[in-house]
Amino acid sequence: MKTINSICIIDDDPITVFGIRKILESVVRCNTIDTFANGQLAINEMKNRVATVQPLPEVIFLDINMPIMDGWQFLEEFIRLPIKKGIRVNIVTSSIDTADYDRWISYKSQTHHTITYNNKPLRKENLAEITTAA
Amino acid sequence: MLQRSTFHTDNYLIKQLPQAIVFIDMKENIILASDKWVTDFSPLAESCIGMSITHLFSHHNKDWQKVLQKCLKGEPGQPRVGSYLDNTGNEKWIELLKTAWHDDKENVVGWIIQSEKVSQRMHNEVQLDKFHMLSNEMSDIAKIGLWEYRFADDELNWSEMTKIIHEVPLDYIPNLEKATNFYKSGHSRNTLAMTVQKSINDQTAWSEKLQLITAKGNEIWVIISGKPINVNGEFTGLIGTIQNINSLTLSEIKTRENEYQLKTLIDNLPLNIFIKDLDSRKILVNKSEMKYCGATKESEILGKDDFELYDYESAKISRNEDLKVIKTLKPMLRQETESFKKDGTKTVFLTSKIPLVNRDGSAYGLVGISIDISELKQKEKELEALISVASLQNEKLINFAHIVSHNLRSHTANFSMLLDLLTNEKDETEKQKIIGMLTNSSDNLLETLDNLNEVVDISSKTGLVKKSINLNKEITSAKQNLTTKFTEHQVKLINKIDSKVTVKVIPAYLESILMNFLTNAIKYRSPKRKPIIKLNAISNDGYTVLSIQDNGLGIDLKKYGDKLFGMYKTFHDSEDARGIGLYITKNQIEAMNGKVSVESKVDQGTTFKIYFNEND
Numbered sequence: 001m002k003t004i005n006s007i008c009i010i011d012d013d014p015i016t017v018f019g020i021r022k023i024l025e026s027v028v029r030c031n032t033i034d035t036f037a038n039g040q041l042a043i044n045e046m047k048n049r050v051a052t053v054q055p056l057p058e059v060i061f062l063d064i065n066m067p068i069m070d071g072w073q074f075l076e077e078f079i080r081l082p083i084k085k086g087i088r089v090n091i092v093t094s095s096i097d098t099a100d101y102d103r104w105i106s107y108k109s110q111t112h113h114t115i116t117y118n119n120k121p122l123r124k125e126n127l128a129e130i131t132t133a134a
Numbered sequence: 135m136l137q138r139s140t141f142h143t144d145n146y147l148i149k150q151l152p153q154a155i156v157f158i159d160m161k162e163n164i165i166l167a168s169d170k171w172v173t174d175f176s177p178l179a180e181s182c183i184g185m186s187i188t189h190l191f192s193h194h195n196k197d198w199q200k201v202l203q204k205c206l207k208g209e210p211g212q213p214r215v216g217s218y219l220d221n222t223g224n225e226k227w228i229e230l231l232k233t234a235w236h237d238d239k240e241n242v243v244g245w246i247i248q249s250e251k252v253s254q255r256m257h258n259e260v261q262l263d264k265f266h267m268l269s270n271e272m273s274d275i276a277k278i279g280l281w282e283y284r285f286a287d288d289e290l291n292w293s294e295m296t297k298i299i300h301e302v303p304l305d306y307i308p309n310l311e312k313a314t315n316f317y318k319s320g321h322s323r324n325t326l327a328m329t330v331q332k333s334i335n336d337q338t339a340w341s342e343k344l345q346l347i348t349a350k351g352n353e354i355w356v357i358i359s360g361k362p363i364n365v366n367g368e369f370t371g372l373i374g375t376i377q378n379i380n381s382l383t384l385s386e387i388k389t390r391e392n393e394y395q396l397k398t399l400i401d402n403l404p405l406n407i408f409i410k411d412l413d414s415r416k417i418l419v420n421k422s423e424m425k426y427c428g429a430t431k432e433s434e435i436l437g438k439d440d441f442e443l444y445d446y447e448s449a450k451i452s453r454n455e456d457l458k459v460i461k462t463l464k465p466m467l468r469q470e471t472e473s474f475k476k477d478g479t480k481t482v483f484l485t486s487k488i489p490l491v492n493r494d495g496s497a498y499g500l501v502g503i504s505i506d507i508s509e510l511k512q513k514e515k516e517l518e519a520l521i522s523v524a525s526l527q528n529e530k531l532i533n534f535a536h537i538v539s540h541n542l543r544s545h546t547a548n549f550s551m552l553l554d555l556l557t558n559e560k561d562e563t564e565k566q567k568i569i570g571m572l573t574n575s576s577d578n579l580l581e582t583l584d585n586l587n588e589v590v591d592i593s594s595k596t597g598l599v600k601k602s603i604n605l606n607k608e609i610t611s612a613k614q615n616l617t618t619k620f621t622e623h624q625v626k627l628i629n630k631i632d633s634k635v636t637v638k639v640i641p642a643y644l645e646s647i648l649m650n651f652l653t654n655a656i657k658y659r660s661p662k663r664k665p666i667i668k669l670n671a672i673s674n675d676g677y678t679v680l681s682i683q684d685n686g687l688g689i690d691l692k693k694y695g696d697k698l699f700g701m702y703k704t705f706h707d708s709e710d711a712r713g714i715g716l717y718i719t720k721n722q723i724e725a726m727n728g729k730v731s732v733e734s735k736v737d738q739g740t741t742f743k744i745y746f747n748e749n750d
Contacts, residue, residue, distance in 0.1 A: 015552065015571050015574070016551075019548070019555060096540070097536055120544065121547040121548070122551065
C-alpha cells in the first residue's frame with residue numbers, strides 16, 4: 001500500500017467527503033486528510049501554508065459546485081500560488097455539463113499541476129489510480 | 135436672168151427678216167442668212183455665206199452638235215431644242231425648226247432653218263416643273279389635298295391627293311352633295327354641312343377635324359379647311375385643303391389611352407408615387423400619396439415642397455436625399471425612412487428615388503416610390519419580442535435540464551457510492567452509519583424533487599389570472615407572518631410606498647416573493663448592526679418597480695452576480711441557506727412578465743428591484 005503524506009478534500013457534501021475518506025482508508029496509507037466545505041476555506045489554508053512554508057497536500061480532491069467559492073474559483077487562485085512542486089488535483093463532480101469539461105481542459109493547459117476530471121460516483125479502483133503524488 | 139434678179143430681191147428681203155433664218159443647200163452649205171441669224175450667232179456667222187453649217191458650229195459642245203444633226207437629218211417640221219455656251223459663257227437655249235426650200239418648180243433645193251432663242255421660256259418652264267413637283271411632293275408628304283368650289287357652275291374640283299384621301303379613282307367627279315356624304319353621319323357630316331353653309335353666308339374661313347368614310351369603307355380622321363375666294367371683289371366660291379390626320383389622331387387617342395391606363399395603374403398601386411421638380415416640389419402624385427398627405431384633390435399638394443407637407447426634420451432629411459439623387463444622378467433604392475407628418479403621426483417607409491434625366495444628361499426632377507412598412511415594422515418588432523421570449527424560455531429550459539440532471543445525478547452518485555461501501559463494510563457500527571447516510575441522502579433527493587416540482591409548477595402555470603392588488607396590504611400581511619423573526623432580530627421596516635399603489639400580479643406569487651425577499655433580508659443581516667429594511671415603489675415605463683433595500687451582509691456581485699438567481703447557489707456560510715429561494719422568486723416574477731435586478735455592496739447591504747408589468 002502506497003503512502004501519501006497529506007491529502008485534502010474540498011467538498012460541501014458530507015456524504016461525498018465520508019465516501020472518499022472511507023475508500024482512501026482502503027487504498028492508501030495517509031498521515032493527514034484535511035477537509036474543507038468550500039473553496040474559500042481551502043484557498044485560505046493553502047495561502048497560509050505557502051506563506052508560512054508548511055507542507056502542502058500532495059493530492060487534492062475538488063468538488064465543483066460549492067457555496068461561497070466554487071471549484072473553478074478555487075483553481076483559478078490556486079494555480080497562481082507560488083508553488084514549485086506539482087500537485088495532483090482530482091476534480092470530482094456529478095456534472096455532465098460539457099462546459100465544465102471544457103473548463104477543465106483549459107485549466108489543465110495553464111498549469112504544471114496535474115489536474116484530472118472524474119465523474120461521481122468514485123469507485124475504489126479509480127480512486128487508487130488517481131491517489132498518487134504528481 | 136430674171137431668175138437671178140428675183141433671187142437677189144428675195145435675198146435682200148430675207149436679210150431683213152425679223153427672225154433668225156438660214157438657207158442651206160442640199161450639201162448643207164449656207165446660201166443665205168437673215169441679219170438676225172447672223173447677229174444671233176455672231177461673231178461666228180459674220181462671214182458664213184458659203185460655209186458648211188456643220189463646220190460653222192464644229193467648236194460647240196457635243197450636245198448642241200447632236201441637236202443640230204438631228205435637225206438637219208431629221209424630218210422637217212419637228213422642232214429641236216438644244217443649248218450651247220456662247221462666247222460670254224452664258225447658256226443659250228435654241229429651238230431649231232427645219233422646213234424644205236422649194237424652187238419655183240416645187241423641187242426641194244435646200245432647207246430653211248429657223249432658230250429661236252428659248253432661254254427665258256425654258257427657264258420658266260423648268261421653274262414651273264419644279265414648282266409642280268414640289269407642290270406634288272408636299273401634298274404627297276403632308277397628305278394634303280386641295281379642293282375648289284365655284285358658285286358659277288356649282289362645280290367642285292378635287293386635286294389628285296384629295297381623291298387619294300377619299301380613295302376614289304383619279305377620274306372621279308365629285309359634287310358638293312357627294313362630298314358631304316363621305317363624312318360620317320352624325321357629328322362629322324352635320325358639322326361639315328353647317329360650316330360650309332355658314333362660310334358661304336358669312337364669307338368666313340374655317341377648319342374642322344372630322345371623320346370621313348372613304349370609298350373603300352375606311353374610317354379616317356381629316357382636317358378640312360376652307361376660305362372664300364374673291365375675284366375683283368366678287369365672292370366666287372370656296373377653296374380649301376383636306377388632310378388625312380388619321381395616324382396622328384389615332385396615336386393621339388392611343389397616347390391618351392396609355393396615359394389613362396398608366397394613371398389608373400399608379401393610382402391603384404398600394405405604393406405612394408410622386409414626381410418632384412428640382413426644388414423638391416411635387417408635380418405629380420398618385421392617390422395613395424394624396425391619401426397619405428390627407429388631401430382630397432391633387433391641387434392641394436401639387437407645387438408644394440416637403441417643408442409645407444411634413445414635419446421640419448422629416449422634410450430636411452427628404453430634401454437632402456432629393457439633392458443627392460439630383461446631384462449624383464444615382465437612384466436611391468429601398469431606403470428605410472421615418473416620416474413624421476405635421477400632426478406628429480409617424481410612418482415608416484421604404485423609399486426609392488430615381489432621377490429624371492434630360493437628353494443633355496442633367497436631372498430635371500425625380501420619381502419617388504414609397505411603400506408604407508409601418509405595419510411590417512410593428513410585426514417585425516413583435517416577432518423580435520417573441521423570438522427573445524422563445525430564446526429566453528429555451529435558455530431557461532436548458533438551464534433547468536442541467537439543474538435537474540446535476541441534482542439527480544449527485545444524489546444517485548451518493549447512493550451508488552454508499553451502497554458500494556455498505557457491501558464491503560464488515561464493521562457493524564460503520565454499517566449503521568452508512569445506512570443513516572443513505573436515509574439522509576434519500577430525504578435530500580425527495581426535497582430536491584419537491585423543489586423542482588415547484589419550479590415546473592410556476593413555469594407551466596402561465597395561464598394564472600393576474601389581479602390588481604394593493605401592494606401595502608400584501609406587505610402588511612407578509613410582515614404579520616414574519617412577526618416572530620421581526621421581533622427576534624429587532625428589524626426596523628421603513629415603508630415609503632404610497633397607500634394607493636396597486637400591482638397586477640398572481641396573488642400567491644406576490645405573497646411568496648415578498649416573504650422570500652423579506653426573509654432573505656433578515657437571514658443575511660449583518661451581525662454588526664440592527665437590520666433596517668426600506669421599501670419603496672415607483673412607476674417606470676409600464677412597470678411598477680418595488681425596491682427592497684437592506685443593510686445586511688451584501689454580496690460581491692462581481693463574483694456571484696451571474697449566479698445569484700441560479701438554483702442551489704448559496705453565497706453565505708449560513709446553515710439554512712438552501713439556494714432555492716431566489717431561483718423560485720425569479721421564476722415567479724418572470725412568469726408574470728416582470729423582471730428583477732440587484733444592487734449590492736459587501737458589508738453595506740443589498741437592494742432588490744422587482745419590476746411588476748402593468749400591461750400584461
